[in-house]
Amino acid sequence: MWNTIFPYLLTGISVGGQYALIAIGYTMVYGILRLINFAHGDVFMVAGIVMVYMAASGMPLWLCIPLVLIVTALVGFLIERVAYKPLRSAPRMSAMISAIGVSYTLQNLVLYITGGLNQLYPTIPWISDSVTLFGATTKMVTLVTPVLTILLVVGLVLLINHTKIGMAMRAVSRDFETSQLMGIKINSVISMTFVIGTFLAGVASILYFTNYTTVIQTSGAMPGLKAFVAAVFGGIGSIPGAVVGAFIIGIAENIIKGLDIILFKLGVIASPIGLATFSDAFTFALLIVILAVKPTGLFGEKTTDKV
Amino acid sequence: MSENVLKIEHLTMRFGGVVAVNDLSMDINKGEIVALIGPNGAGKTTAFNMVTGVYTPTEGKIALEGRDITGKRPDEITKLGVARTFQNIRLFSSMTVFDNVLTARHLRRTSNFLTATFRLNLAEEKKMRAETEALLKEVDLWELRNEQATSLPYGKQRLLEIARALATGPRLLLLDEPAAGMNPQETEELGEFIRQIKDKFNLTVFLIEHHMNLVMGISDRIYVIDFGKQIAEGTPAEVQNDPAVIAAYLGVEEEGSDA
């Protein structure tokens, strides 16, 4: 039984780590702007495309990786300045629509550049190597991801709790107006939030696409949505919540992908019943259930509306 | 002894650790104008919000004409005959003055969405419009009926809120600081107006107000609360001379110098 489940569990943990890195971007932006940044998944995809083109230009990979991260963070910064900042005092729906517009634009831009064809992701040495663990063969990246995720999250939490900019972020997410009155430079805090969020999405893209090997303009949509679900699941605004949520979703999704085979091997079912179709749907079902039962998520704070 | 309209018993509301209203009991009788006063943050609006169903009280009971309404939804309570205005004006901002009042007649409809969509409710719609017209003429807003509600001057917006509340067909009207932001003359007119509509529509009025001239002028009885707790109750004259009230409003130190 263990041998049957283990490979799916392993992939699940790895994918969960990648979702976690994306989810942090959602949760931080939501915490500060109360905005679902629908374009975040597409920034993740753009990071993949940038990597493809940089590597194709003959640039050495050790240079590509940091450059990709810088470019991604820059993209995040620009999106906020161009598409969200002008709408900061507008109704909430406007900003959300703008985010959807940015998502649409990024996808179409990449479609135009790539011609809508699958782009082969460069093979990054070492993390692309195969390893065998407890009888399951996988890529090194599967093992690297959770470790790297945890390290980055610890770093981020330290940053938020022990630096000046981190303190400013916490203040802004608690009370936007008051922190502005207290002299916190709102604009730089928001920009910093986007830079950190997209930087982590850039890291996630390297890990994710090393595993999936191809990038296309729609590659970011699904991981983006799932990461957002993870953020909601964990309680939006909470970084540990997003990470826990992401791991749960990553694991659950991969177990479901293999559920037919697992159940078949366990003798529960006689023939495959096509449960893998529901691996994406499960995430959303989970979302609807959690929102119905505990709308603030696992680690979210309860708020009362003032009349 | 007149008929009881609103009976509040041992009402308590806690938000987390904060006690906004603490063991409040009140009685309001038919045809009375009763005011609830107290310093800012004393829990007046919270009490209103519990009576109108916006908040469910942590403890206690609210009865309307002998019927328990504790924990009912706001729309249910409105249907039972309680209407309110808001401290921070909450008009339907995209609508005209006329439509604001007309919308408040919606709850007395007998049509369903199909009969309404396919215009099988013409007689009822006509009646609703006629009632709205009558009401707007009554409060002297008829000339402004085509204006967008939020484009009216402040005082008129408050008036419109009252008209809208009246359109729901209440027996008990709750006014949350109706005179806020009005000048003395407007305030005086408002007092007269409240008395008029009370008689005209057979209402019982329960209001929160800071303009003491207004409160003292029109109220039959006054309840005073501070920190969520009742500190006095009585006629305007009684309340004005109550040492506890003076202390709450001016602070304890000044009590001696004032007296």
Place this chain on the structure above:
Amino acid sequence: MNNALSKKKMDSATIITAAIVLCFYVAVFIAEQFIAPTSMLFTVLKKGATYALVAVSMNLLNGFTGIFSLGQAGFMLIGAYVYGIFTIPVASRLDVYQYYNGGLVQFVLPWFVAMLLAGLVAAFFAFLIGMPVLRLKSDYLAIASLGFAEIIRAVMQWDKLGPITNGSNMLRLFPAFNDFNIKNADGQVTVYLSTLVPLLIAGLCIFVIILLINSTFGRALKAIRDDEIAAEAMGIRLASHKRLAFCISSFFAGVGGAMLAMYQTTVQAKGFTTAMTYEILLIVVIGGIGSVTGSCISSFLFVAASEWWLRFLDQKQMIGDFEVPLLRNGFRLVVFSIIIMVVVLFFRKGIMGTRELPDLIRGIGRKNKRPTNGRTEGVRSEGLAARNPRPTNSEDAGRNNKGAAAK
């Protein structure tokens, strides 16, 4: 919007509007008889009619009730499938359901019955999903409804449902728009109706939505959009009214889905993606959130631009010997995206704002003295209101009167 005094004016404006719509239909009928049926014009009109209906149905939620739902593609999918499943001729079923022995359903409903059923089933699902979803706040509702659409998409592709839905294979051979053409015994078309009929269906549905919006229920929905708390205090039950709007919107999205199936002639669940919902949302935004007229105009413009007018951007163009740079496959969509972002950022009211065609006519009639609608600032500022409680004047008033109490 409508009141006793300007009743006369309203009536004449309504009559002019009706006349314009009638002229449009007559023009389409005539054009269809004389212009080659392969013309792009008809493609645009057919697809535009479909999108207009779906956009208006979405506007009913987003614009008129203030519910930000992103489930439209899911309800269209349900509608398209219900229509397809019940209208594929029995003789063709073995062909279509080739992996499922012709499938389970072995009867056929008339197209309009199937279309009605498409709407009803979509509305039924809306009813079910509305219970948990509609209680949520704006952005949570958006993501939950979006998630619901994804679940529907997965369920429809499930192999075990294959005998009904044909699994992940496409549904085809059901009656399409071209079957509205009247043919003689030799199979030659005598009267072309393949464009007019879809426009009539969409027109009828939109007319019903307009009637709803202008009824007492429509006013209640607008009240909810403007201020939920005030609406509830006026005796409007939020849950039932939101559910009503959600179900009606989904009903028409379902009918729109059936129309899309007829337009495409085939249906496959994997086509009804989130991107489709986004596209419809953007149409609503371009037209003006809260304007039915805007949604209709913008649907036709959107379809015309993407299918027809901007096509040249996707091909190499020569001006003399000069090859225009950048033009190649996909450029059209880039231009398109930029236009949309410009609208979203700088023309937030869209083409029409919250005005309708009769308003425009009335505006021309009296040299347009109407005050502009302050909607964009005033309404739906829920997001801001949540963190920026409205300023109160009671503070000062209270302080000024403390003395009075003590006297």
